[in-house]
Amino acid sequence: MIAALIVALLSLNPAHGQTPRGTSTLQGIVVDAVTQAPLAGARIWLVDLGLTTFSGKDGRFAFANLPAGSFTITVSEIGYIFVKRKIDLPDKSTLGIVIPLAEGQGTYTEDVTVVAEAERTPETGVASQMVIGSGGLQSLRSVATDDPMRAMQALPGVTSGDDFRAEFTVRGASFRQMGTVIDGVATPLLVHTVKGRSDTGSVAMINTDVLDSASLAAGAQPARDGNWLGGTLKFTVREGSRDRTQLRIAASDTGASFVIEGPLGRKRKGSWLYSARKSYADWLIRKLDPTFGSTLGFVDTQTKFSYDLTPRQQVQFLAIGGDANYYQANTSAANGLRTADTRSIVGSLVWRYTRPTLLLSQRVSSAYSDFENHGLFGQNQGDGHTRSLIWRTDALWSARPNLVLEAGAHRETTHDQRVLREYSGSTQANLRIRSTDSFGGTRTLTSAWAQSTVKFTRGAVVAGIRGITDSPGRSPAGTPWVLGEWKASPRLQIRAGAARSLQYPDLFQSFGLTARPLVPERAESYDLGADLTLAKGLMLRASGYRRNEHDILRPYNAEPRLVNGKLAATAVSFTWNNSLEGTSRGWDVMLQRKATTGLVGWLSYGWSRTRYNDLTTGESFDGDFDQRHTVNVFIEERLSYRTAVSVKVRTGSSPPLPGYFRGTIDEMFVGDVRNQVRLPTYLRVDLRANRTFTFDRRRLTLFLEIINATGRRNLGVADGSVRSNLQAVNYTEKLIPWLPSIGFLIEF
Numbered sequence: 001m002i003a004a005l006i007v008a009l010l011s012l013n014p015a016h017g018q019t020p021r022g023t024s025t026l027q028g029i030v031v032d033a034v035t036q037a038p039l040a041g042a043r044i045w046l047v048d049l050g051l052t053t054f055s056g057k058d059g060r061f062a063f064a065n066l067p068a069g070s071f072t073i074t075v076s077e078i079g080y081i082f083v084k085r086k087i088d089l090p091d092k093s094t095l096g097i098v099i100p101l102a103e104g105q106g107t108y109t110e111d112v113t114v115v116a117e118a119e120r121t122p123e124t125g126v127a128s129q130m131v132i133g134s135g136g137l138q139s140l141r142s143v144a145t146d147d148p149m150r151a152m153q154a155l156p157g158v159t160s161g162d163d164f165r166a167e168f169t170v171r172g173a174s175f176r177q178m179g180t181v182i183d184g185v186a187t188p189l190l191v192h193t194v195k196g197r198s199d200t201g202s203v204a205m206i207n208t209d210v211l212d213s214a215s216l217a218a219g220a221q222p223a224r225d226g227n228w229l230g231g232t233l234k235f236t237v238r239e240g241s242r243d244r245t246q247l248r249i250a251a252s253d254t255g256a257s258f259v260i261e262g263p264l265g266r267k268r269k270g271s272w273l274y275s276a277r278k279s280y281a282d283w284l285i286r287k288l289d290p291t292f293g294s295t296l297g298f299v300d301t302q303t304k305f306s307y308d309l310t311p312r313q314q315v316q317f318l319a320i321g322g323d324a325n326y327y328q329a330n331t332s333a334a335n336g337l338r339t340a341d342t343r344s345i346v347g348s349l350v351w352r353y354t355r356p357t358l359l360l361s362q363r364v365s366s367a368y369s370d371f372e373n374h375g376l377f378g379q380n381q382g383d384g385h386t387r388s389l390i391w392r393t394d395a396l397w398s399a400r401p402n403l404v405l406e407a408g409a410h411r412e413t414t415h416d417q418r419v420l421r422e423y424s425g426s427t428q429a430n431l432r433i434r435s436t437d438s439f440g441g442t443r444t445l446t447s448a449w450a451q452s453t454v455k456f457t458r459g460a461v462v463a464g465i466r467g468i469t470d471s472p473g474r475s476p477a478g479t480p481w482v483l484g485e486w487k488a489s490p491r492l493q494i495r496a497g498a499a500r501s502l503q504y505p506d507l508f509q510s511f512g513l514t515a516r517p518l519v520p521e522r523a524e525s526y527d528l529g530a531d532l533t534l535a536k537g538l539m540l541r542a543s544g545y546r547r548n549e550h551d552i553l554r555p556y557n558a559e560p561r562l563v564n565g566k567l568a569a570t571a572v573s574f575t576w577n578n579s580l581e582g583t584s585r586g587w588d589v590m591l592q593r594k595a596t597t598g599l600v601g602w603l604s605y606g607w608s609r610t611r612y613n614d615l616t617t618g619e620s621f622d623g624d625f626d627q628r629h630t631v632n633v634f635i636e637e638r639l640s641y642r643t644a645v646s647v648k649v650r651t652g653s654s655p656p657l658p659g660y661f662r663g664t665i666d667e668m669f670v671g672d673v674r675n676q677v678r679l680p681t682y683l684r685v686d687l688r689a690n691r692t693f694t695f696d697r698r699r700l701t702l703f704l705e706i707i708n709a710t711g712r713r714n715l716g717v718a719d720g721s722v723r724s725n726l727q728a729v730n731y732t733e734k735l736i737p738w739l740p741s742i743g744f745l746i747e748f
Contacts (some may be wrong), residue, residue, distance in 0.1 A: 022067030025094040026087070030055045030075060033100035034133065037596050041641045042077040042101070047696040054641065068092075075099050076694040078644045079135050082747040084244070084697060103135025105209045105238075105248065105259070124453060125462045125483025127495040127529030127543045128588065129217040130155050134238070139636055139646055141208045143688065143705040144254045144741035146277065148214055148235065149191070149204040154634050154648050155216055156541075156590040156604030159627045161655060161682040162716040163708075163735040164201035166191055169625040170218045171545060172584040172610030173230030177503060177521075182206070182235040183318050184392065185348050185365045186226040190235075192298040192324035194340040195371040196382040196420050197719075201296045205322040205344060207275045209248060209259045210302050212238035219527040219545045220497030222451055223466040223479050224394070224408060229503045229523045229549065237318060239306045240273035252703070252743030255279040270307030276300070298324040314352045321345040331376050334423040334431065338376050344369040357398040365390040371418075377428040384418025386507075404453040406464075415442045416507035441511035444471040445504065459486035470504060470520075477502055477520065491533040495543075499525050505553060509576045519578050522550045537595045544587040552580035554614065560722050561660035562672040567726060582612035582623065601635040601646075621674040622656055629653040642692040649685050654678035657717060661728055665715065668728045679717070679732065685709045703743040711738040 030042045038059025045052045046063060048071045055061045068091035075083040080101035089095055123129055132140070132152070140151035149166035152158060160168035167175035179186055193202035218231040225232065240261030248259045257277040264270030279298045300322030308314050326340040348365040370385035394408040417440035425431040451464030462483040469476040481499035488494055502520040504510075510518055529543030555574035560567060586608030593600050608630070610623030629652060636646035656678050662671030665680065687709045693700045708714070713734065720731030 022065060023092045024066045024068055024089050025062065025064050026066055026073075026089060026097070027060070027062040027094065028097040028099055029059045030061070030077070030099045030101060031059055032080075032596060033102040035596075036100075039077055039080070039101060039596055041597075041638075042075055042080075043641045043694060044099075045074045045076075045694070045696065047072040047074060072697070074694070074697065075101065076692060076699055077101055077641050078638055078690060078692050078701070079103060079139070081105060082694075082699040103133050104138040105134050105211075123217070123222070124460050125485050125495055125497050126217050126219075126221050127497055127527035128157065128219050128545070129215060129221070131213055131215040133213050134211060137208050137211055137214055139644075139688075140634065140648070142686070142707065142741070143252050143703045143743045144707060144739065145203060146208050146250075146252075146255060146257065147204045148206055148208045148211055149233075151208065152214060152216055152233065154632050154650060156602060156632055157218060157588045157606050157630070158216070158632065159625065159630050159652055159655070160650070161627070161652060161679065161714070163684070163714070164716065166202045166204045169627075170216070170231045171547065171586065172608055172623050172625050172627075173547075174625060176506075177228055177230035179226050179228040179230075179232045180235075181225045181232065182320070182346070183237050183316075183348060184225070184350065184361075184363055184394075185318075185346060185367075185390065187346055187365075187367045187388070189344045189346055189367050189369045189386070190320070192296065192300070192322055192344075193342065194296075194324070194326045194337070194373065195342060195369075195384070196373055196418070197337055197340070200294070200326055200337070200340065203279070203296070203298060203324075205298075205300045205320060206235060207257055207259065207277050207300070207302055209250070209257065210237050210273060210275045210304070212236045219543075219547070220481060220483060220499035220525045222462065222464055222481055222483070223499070223501065224406075224449060224451070226410070227445070227447070227466070227468055227479070227502055227504065227520075229501050229521055237302065237304050238273070239304065239316075240271035242268045242271045247748040248745060250743065250745040253741055264305070264307055270305065272306075273302075273304045275302045294326065294328045296324060296326050298322055312354050314354075316348075316350045316352075318348045318350075319345070320347075333376050333426050335381065336376055337381065338374055338378075340371065340373045342369065342371040359394075359396040361392075361394045363390075363392045363394075365392070375423065377431060379423060379431060380421065381423075382418065382420040384416070386414065386416045388412060388414045402455040404455075405450075406452075407448070407450040409446075409448040411444065411446045413442065413444045414507060416440070416511075418508060439508060439511040441507045443504075443507055443510070445469075446471070458488075459484065468502070493531045495527070495529045495531075497525075497527045501525065505576070509553060518553065518576060519551050521552050521578070524548045538591075538593050540589070540591055542587065542589045544585075546583065546585040549580070549582045549584070549612075551578035552582060552612065553578055554580050559659045559674075560670050560728070561674075562670055562726075567670060567722065577616060579614050579616040580612045581615060582610065584608065584610040584623070597638065599635055599637050602633070603635075604630075604632045606630040619674060624656060624658040624675065626675075627652045627655040642694065644690045646688045647685065648688070649683075651681065651683040654681055657731060659728075659731070661731070665732060668731065670722055670726045670728055679715055682714050683710065683712045684714065684736075685712075697748070699747045701745040701747075703741075703745070705741045705743075707739040707741065708736055709738065713737075 030039045040057045042055040044061050053061050070088050137151050153160040153168045190205050191202050194200035213236045215234045242263045245262035250257050259275040261273040303319045305317045324342045346367045350363040353360040367388045372383040373381040375381050390412045392410045397405045419438040422435045424434040447468040449466035453462045465480040467478050479500045483497035485495040502522045504520045505518045525547045527545045532540045558574045588606040590604040592602040610626040613620050631651045633649040638644045656675035660671050661668050661677040663669050688705045691702045715732040716735045718733035
């Protein structure tokens with residue numbers, strides 16, 4: 001009913017009179033702005049004349065016998081931006097135009113020849129990397145939760161068994177061991193979540209509609225952006241439109257957002273973009289299942305300005321901010337969390353200088369976040385703040401056609417301060433602080449890197465190194481990498497790489513309660529992969545890897561366990577130690593089809609094994625994210641210029657329930673061996689359909705999605721408790737049930 005009303009309101013347009021016949025012709029071609037492939041079936045509308053046609057299989061269209069004059073033309077193709085453009089048609093002439101359509105929510109440009117890449121391909125020598133454009137992100141994201149991180153959970157090799165969290169794992173490495181980078185700024189503050197607690201859910205602090213692309217690289221890779229052990233997740237925020245002011249309004253049953261953008265100045269030498277989102281998440285879930293007792297609401301904004309100082313110099317400003325509020329209806333008296341508030345902001349100012357063979361950039365960034373948690377009686381359970389100031393410079397020089405030299409430097413100063421409190425008592429009158437964990441510290445990381453790429457007729461070799469020093473206290477360290485690729489035949493490309501990486505402890509680990517001074521975690525990664533082109537647009541990709549880890553941090557006194565047959569107490573203050581060594585090995589295979597028509601997407605399978613040894617206690621156990629078998633499937637088809645359907649399947653074999661447990665999920669007790677009990681197999685099938693309605697100067701898109709279409713009862717990890725008989729209860733929670741969701745997008 002609501003959808004029908006929206007369609008009716010948008011379709012209220014003045015009636016067109018009879019089109020006068022003339023002697024001019026308008027002809028053109030509609031193409032994909034990235035691949036330049038022709039787009040068939042796009043709807044082209046000459047608004048002022050009331051004429052409509054569709055592009056043919058070759059992307060071409062034509063209007064004949066037109067009068068001379070100035071007209072508005074609109075172009076609509078589902079999965080691509082809505083184009084509205086002014087044209088001037090001379091008398092007795094034939095005018096030819098090219099209309100490039102940017103995928104998803106990209107930015108329209110009349111320049112079709114300046115394209116970064118013919119296709120989005122992995123970085124040189126990186127065996128495991130996938131780049132998703134704006135259109136792919138729009139297709140992968142959920143209607144109920146506009147979250148680009150959740151969109152990336154469907155990529156090959158990614159594992160995620162918690163519907164309430166945006167974070168995911170790759171190759172057995174935790175999200176903490178991954179780097180998150182947005183427009184060249186590496187920061188962990190891009191997620192709405194609750195600090196000081198683990199079981200509260202999270203969502204990315206980024207509107208998918210403002211992104212140009214996202215990429216995920218795992219294994220051996222260049223360390224341009226920072227220091228971490230695992231993969232690298234990158235987001236690129238697009239510039240605003242330099243063509244005209246545009247407005248997009250989106251809403252669903254769980255949230256609403258808008259994006260407004262336009263050119264800067266009369267000469268349009270720059271652009272601006274502003275977006276805001278507001279979530280009323282969990283409303284529908286609570287209606288369907290009243291047993292859900294917690295909510296995580298949020299609001300966030302994203303702003304980007306770009307301006308060309310000269311044809312070779314550009315400045316950009318990016319700001320992202322958000323506020324998350326958590327509420328738990330049913331909680332325990334002493335240490336149960338009732339409310340939590342977290343605020344974060346990230347800002348960046350960058351200057352770029354470009355020449356045909358040279359690219360220079362200078363970037364200054366800042367990040368700030370604070371939090372405050374309260375219990376049932378309003379008692380302060382924890383508060384704190386984090387702030388960072390970052391400077392980064394990068395240079396790229398194409399010294400020769402077959403030689404590219406890169407270098408950069410980075411300096412980051414971070415201050416972190418927090419207090420966590422644990423209480424005893426059952427009423428507000430007898431509530432007392434039992435223990436307090438407080439710390440504050442500042443650290444400065446200074447690093448520099450250099451890389452050379454030598455290209456050959458059928459391949460390339462990449463070699464680089466990053467040097468890092470930490471203040472206060474630690475000696476410099478280096479992380480080298482060597483990557484290569486070889487085109488064995490026109491259809492087969494092989495990639496291989498080896499790299500060393502390190503990650504410094506978080507400040508709360510370094511300045512909190514520790515058994516001894518902590519050292520950086522270290523890893524060596526080895527990768528081998530191959531891409532085989534089976535047909536045009538159809539590719540088979542396979543890769544194998546091994547990662548050796550050293551000095552991995554582990555918290556002691558953090559989990560209930562049996563020691564000599566007795567229950568050992570846990571503490572609010574964990575003792576950290578570099579006591580773990582481990583290996584992760586496995587392989588992935590993916591079949592992918594890229595095209596503008598027919599079925600597109602991928603089918604992927606991955607096998608992985610992650611195992612750790614504790615050099616202090618002598619223990620040996622599977623990693624917390626040791627998921628042996630992972631299957632990710634995404635299939636989409638455009639049925640017409642206005643209708644598309646898709647299916648997304650994610651399933652994985654049983655990962656461990658982290659902790660010292662024995663028995664089964666249904667009847668579990670505290671034990672003395674870690675990670676013995678495993679969660680049930682996770683399976684989630686999401687179905688989605690999109691339908692557009694195009695009017696003279698605007699477009700409406702309706703979305704219908706069914707999450708967990710099979711209604712499977714999936715379980716995730718939760719914070720539980722131990723009874724006096726050593727039974728462990730409430731360490732799992734039900735994940736999202738069968739959940740329908742609807743939404744709409746209006747483009748002006």
